[in-house]
Amino acid sequence: MSERRAIKFVRALVGGAPASLQETGVFRIDGTNNNPSLDAPYVEKLASDGVLELCGKVCRATPVTKNWLRRKLSGASGSAGQHRHIVQKSNGAQI
Numbered sequence: 905m906s907e908r909r910a911i912k913f914v915r916a917l918v919g920g921a922p923a924s925l926q927e928t929g930v931f932r933i934d935g936t937n938n939n940p941s942l943d944a945p946y947v948e949k950l951a952s953d954g955v956l957e958l959c960g961k962v963c964r965a966t967p968v969t970k971n972w973l974r975r976k977l978s979g980a981s982g983s984a985g986q987h988r989h990i991v992q993k994s995n996g997a998q999i
Contacts, residue, residue, distance in 0.1 A: 925961035
């Protein structure tokens with residue numbers, strides 16, 4: 905599964921739209937122009953990690969979802985990526 909596709913799907917969920925399980929085995933978000941979708945096993949994994957809430961055949965964003973999305977978009981994992989502040993010293997070195 906493409907990480908980019910998962911990010912697109914989760915970003916749409918953060919917007920407030922729920923996703924429902926289709927007969928094809930994918931969760932699809934209705935009510936959006938591009939109808940992002942994600943395979944059910946990947947959605948189940950995100951739900952087990954606490955990133956998404958899975959209630960039967962419907963999934964929604966949780967309070968943790970925005971933080972997960974922020975980490976993925978920053979390309980970093982964990983606390984270091986969220987709180988990194990790069991400063992350039994007078995000699996050109998970055999810390």
